[in-house]
Amino acid sequence: MPRLRTCLILPLRDDRVLLGHKLRGFGAGKITGIGGKVEPGESLVRAAVRELEEEAGLSADPADADLAAYLDFRFPHRPEWDMVSHVFVVRRWTGQVRGCDEIRPEWFPVQAPPFSQMWDENRVWLPHVLRGERVHLAATYGADNDHLTAVNLQVVQEVDATM
Numbered sequence: 372m373p374r375l376r377t378c379l380i381l382p383l384r385d386d387r388v389l390l391g392h393k394l395r396g397f398g399a400g401k402i403t404g405i406g407g408k409v410e411p412g413e414s415l416v417r418a419a420v421r422e423l424e425e426e427a428g429l430s431a432d433p434a435d436a437d438l439a440a441y442l443d444f445r446f447p448h449r450p451e452w453d454m455v456s457h458v459f460v461v462r463r464w465t466g467q468v469r470g471c472d473e474i475r476p477e478w479f480p481v482q483a484p485p486f487s488q489m490w491d492e493n494r495v496w497l498p499h500v501l502r503g504e505r506v507h508l509a510a511t512y513g514a515d516n517d518h519l520t521a522v523n524l525q526v527v528q529e530v531d532a533t534m
């Protein structure tokens with residue numbers, strides 16, 4: 372089964388990162404990055420800036436979005452949740468932050484993301500991305516579909532946009 376292709380986009384300003392409280396859908400109740408599914412025929416970066424507009428009300432030029440991570444999530448006990456996600460960082464945009472019925476955005480200090488309320492593997496990759504590194508990550512979740520049983524992180528020069 373082809374895995375679900377998703378994206379995340381992390382606006383960064385003044386040592387803060389914009390994340391959001393997921394109100395419904397996948398991961399409801401958690402704090403996560405702004406993002407969602409990549410539509411058929413849509414490029415990764417177009418999907419990321421579209422989600423930024425839809426979920427947080429911010430407009431960004433795709434040229435200002437830097438590809439920072441490739442994440443591969445496996446749920447052997449819930450294979451329909453398997454997904455890949457490309458993560459972009461953006462430092463320039465226009466507009467004012469506003470939420471939607473799916474997510475309530477909130478700024479967090481880059482030194483202290485709310486890891487206890489996020490998907491477990493965020494504590495592994497997010498600190499690297501927030502200090503400007505690029506990473507590939509593969510994470511496997513256990514029988515509770517909530518805690519990691521395996522994780523592999525590689526710091527890379529260039530993130531593979533084709534995977």
Ligand SMILES: CNc1ncnc2c1ncn2[C@@H]1O[C@H](COP(=O)(O)OP(=O)(O)OP(=O)(O)O)[C@@H](O)[C@H]1O
Pocket residue numbers: 377378379395396397398403404405406407408444454455456473490491492493
């Ligand atoms: C397992 N560990 C994880 N760690 C960090 N981020 C994770 C994640 N798992 C999913 N994500 C992100 O969550 C969004 C799901 O979004 P999405 O597919 O849109 O879900 P949702 O059910 O709300 O979709 P629709 O509103 O129906 O399109 C999408 O950005 C995706 O990258």
